[in-house]
Amino acid sequence: MKKLNLFLGLALLLAMAIAPAYFKNYGIHIFTTWLVFIIATMGLNLTVGYAGQKSLGHAAFFGIGAYTVAICLKAGISFWLALPAGGLLCFFTGLVVGFPALRVQTIYLAFATLGFNTAAWLVMRNEEWLTGGTFGINNIARPSLGGISFDGNLAYYRMVLVFTVILAVFMWALLRSPWGKAFTALRDNPIRAESLGIDTRSYTLLSFAIGATFAGLAGGLYASQVGFIDPALFTVGASIMMYLMVVVGGPGYFLGPILGSAVGVVLPEWLRFAQAWYLFVFGAAVVVLMIWLPDGLLSIPDRIKARRQSRAASAARAAQGVKA
Amino acid sequence: MIQPVLKVTNMKKAYGAIQAVGGVSFEVRPGEIFGVIGPNGSGKTTLFNSMLGQITPDEGKIELNGEDVTTLGPFELNRRGVGRTFQTLQVFGKMTVRDNLIVAAQEHHGSMFSRMFAPSDSGLGDKADALIDQFHIRHVADKKAGELSYGQQKLVDIAMAFMSEPDLVLLDEPCAGVNPSLVGGISTLLKELNRSRRADGKSSSFVVIEHNMDFVMDLCHRIMVMVEGQVLAIGTPDEIRANKQVLDAYLGN
Numbered sequence: 001m002k003k004l005n006l007f008l009g010l011a012l013l014l015a016m017a018i019a020p021a022y023f024k025n026y027g028i029h030i031f032t033t034w035l036v037f038i039i040a041t042m043g044l045n046l047t048v049g050y051a052g053q054k055s056l057g058h059a060a061f062f063g064i065g066a067y068t069v070a071i072c073l074k075a076g077i078s079f080w081l082a083l084p085a086g087g088l089l090c091f092f093t094g095l096v097v098g099f100p101a102l103r104v105q106t107i108y109l110a111f112a113t114l115g116f117n118t119a120a121w122l123v124m125r126n127e128e129w130l131t132g133g134t135f136g137i138n139n140i141a142r143p144s145l146g147g148i149s150f151d152g153n154l155a156y157y158r159m160v161l162v163f164t165v166i167l168a169v170f171m172w173a174l175l176r177s178p179w180g181k182a183f184t185a186l187r188d189n190p191i192r193a194e195s196l197g198i199d200t201r202s203y204t205l206l207s208f209a210i211g212a213t214f215a216g217l218a219g220g221l222y223a224s225q226v227g228f229i230d231p232a233l234f235t236v237g238a239s240i241m242m243y244l245m246v247v248v249g250g251p252g253y254f255l256g257p258i259l260g261s262a263v264g265v266v267l268p269e270w271l272r273f274a275q276a277w278y279l280f281v282f283g284a285a286v287v288v289l290m291i292w293l294p295d296g297l298l299s300i301p302d303r304i305k306a307r308r309q310s311r312a313a314s315a316a317r318a319a320q321g322v323k324a
Numbered sequence: 325m326i327q328p329v330l331k332v333t334n335m336k337k338a339y340g341a342i343q344a345v346g347g348v349s350f351e352v353r354p355g356e357i358f359g360v361i362g363p364n365g366s367g368k369t370t371l372f373n374s375m376l377g378q379i380t381p382d383e384g385k386i387e388l389n390g391e392d393v394t395t396l397g398p399f400e401l402n403r404r405g406v407g408r409t410f411q412t413l414q415v416f417g418k419m420t421v422r423d424n425l426i427v428a429a430q431e432h433h434g435s436m437f438s439r440m441f442a443p444s445d446s447g448l449g450d451k452a453d454a455l456i457d458q459f460h461i462r463h464v465a466d467k468k469a470g471e472l473s474y475g476q477q478k479l480v481d482i483a484m485a486f487m488s489e490p491d492l493v494l495l496d497e498p499c500a501g502v503n504p505s506l507v508g509g510i511s512t513l514l515k516e517l518n519r520s521r522r523a524d525g526k527s528s529s530f531v532v533i534e535h536n537m538d539f540v541m542d543l544c545h546r547i548m549v550m551v552e553g554q555v556l557a558i559g560t561p562d563e564i565r566a567n568k569q570v571l572d573a574y575l576g577n
Binding site for chain 1: 376397398399402403407408410414415416417418419423426427428429430431432436439440441442443444446484487488
């Protein structure tokens with residue numbers, strides 16, 4: 001199973017490295033957006049899927065990262081400083097936003113983070129001197145590094161792909177280390193986790209902070225990709241959409257965000273033919289999925305395995321019954 | 325005079341007008357299996373929760389190996405050597421049995437930062453395997469804990485409490501909901517753990533809350549009887565059986 005995952009992952013990576021070279025600009029744009037949302041939802045998957053903290057404020061972190069890069073670039077600061085600065089800012093904001101999670105959980109925590117998202121959005125809309133208000137910030141440049149320009153769409157796509165791979169490897173290593181078990185323990189049963197010496201307070205805050213950092217980096221990459229940002233991109237609705245991507249892909253599955261972001265970013269493009277019916281089709285698909293596969297698309301293999309095991313077990317019982 | 329592992333002095337806790345625990349004092353000696361019995365509502369669970377840092381007592385002092393731990397929270401107490409099991413099942417259902425055991429001790433090694441770079445099993449694989457064998461759960465070691473039967477989960481739950489080699493283990497109704505044949509098994513296991521750990525020169529004391537009288541009388545070295553938040557008697561199983569007050573208040577019909 002693990003080998004299969006690795007093989008699938010490498011095959012996917014190879015396809016994603018080669019395919020866009022044959023795409024038109026629009027296709028490259030869609031794929032770059034997909035990568036950006038993979039990074040953002042990987043972070044949210046840590047907070048929601050692994051650590052079990054219901055956060056509906058992820059788009060705010062995405063926005064903080066995007067605005068940090070945009071504002072820094074306008075001030076003449078290098079992209080390569082602006083991007084980590086956005087990530088760092090999100091790390092500390094994430095720590096602060098995590099504090100309500102120490103007191104409240106589930107739907108109440110969701111509402112607390114939703115409040116944060118609204119507040120962040122209001123700052124983006126109202127502080128015109130900094131953010132440009134509803135008009136946003138345009139002409140956000142793309143970076144270059146040591147003579148290599150990432151100005152072209154394909155070059156920028158490849159740059160984002162490298163970021164995605166590095167961040168995915170970091171996340172994989174983190175989840176494989178004892179931290180991954182501690183996060184899962186926190187999600188499954190926080191009281192038991194505490195009784196086993198797990199500092200649930202620190203892990204809760206860090207699950208928010210690390211998740212937020214991923215969103216901040218994704219936002220920064222997004223700002224340079226599209227060249228224009230305004231507050232409408234970072235509303236509560238966008239947070240709900242990211243949450244949906246995690247849930248659809250399979251919360252707590254490492255590859256969940258890849259599939260979930262595809263459903264959220266790429267699928268709407270395929271559904272263009274449905275035009276006015278698009279939202280209806282998408283909404284209906286989500287309802288059906290939540291009823292039949294509440295653990296997301298990636299829970300399908302586990303389900304098949306469980307069914308096969310129970311069938312084997314009942315066959316074994318039947319065989320024993322015959323013997324007796 | 326040997327220093328007690330656990331010393332509780334004049335502990336009090338009230339919920340509104342109800343005095344759940346009213347001035348309880350006792351000691352648990354190194355290597356001792358100490359039983360706590362009493363009717364429902366006698367304050368056993370409140371006492372337990374304050375010893376475990378789940379709630380802070382209104383008054384009184386709790387000392388662990390001579391150190392005042394009255395105000396410490398659950399995870400700090402655990403790192404100082406207090407393990408526990410719960411009355412209801414508390415395993416991590418989506419992790420394998422082996423991972424349940426590993427996560428039960430991993431936070432006792434290194435710092436949070438160093439654990440970020442530690443191997444996946446924190447070097448605890450052998451120890452987990454040893455407990456898996458001792459608890460006879462080898463055949464389910466790689467299954468998800470949530471898929472096991474109630475009795476198997478109970479065994480995993482108890483094994484988890486022992487992974488970090490605690491000085492003191494608090495067992496909250498280890499036999500609740502367990503079939504009679506497994507009750508004997510759990511009793512044997514606990515005696516074995518107590519004996520082997522003492523033989524290794526480790527302090528290993530248990531405090532057991534349990535309603536199953538045969539189990540308590542057979543397992544415990546000393547027993548404390550609580551009634552209405554007060555200590556009615558402390559003594560060996562024979563003394564408790566012979567105590568007239570205890571018979572009137574609890575055991576007798």
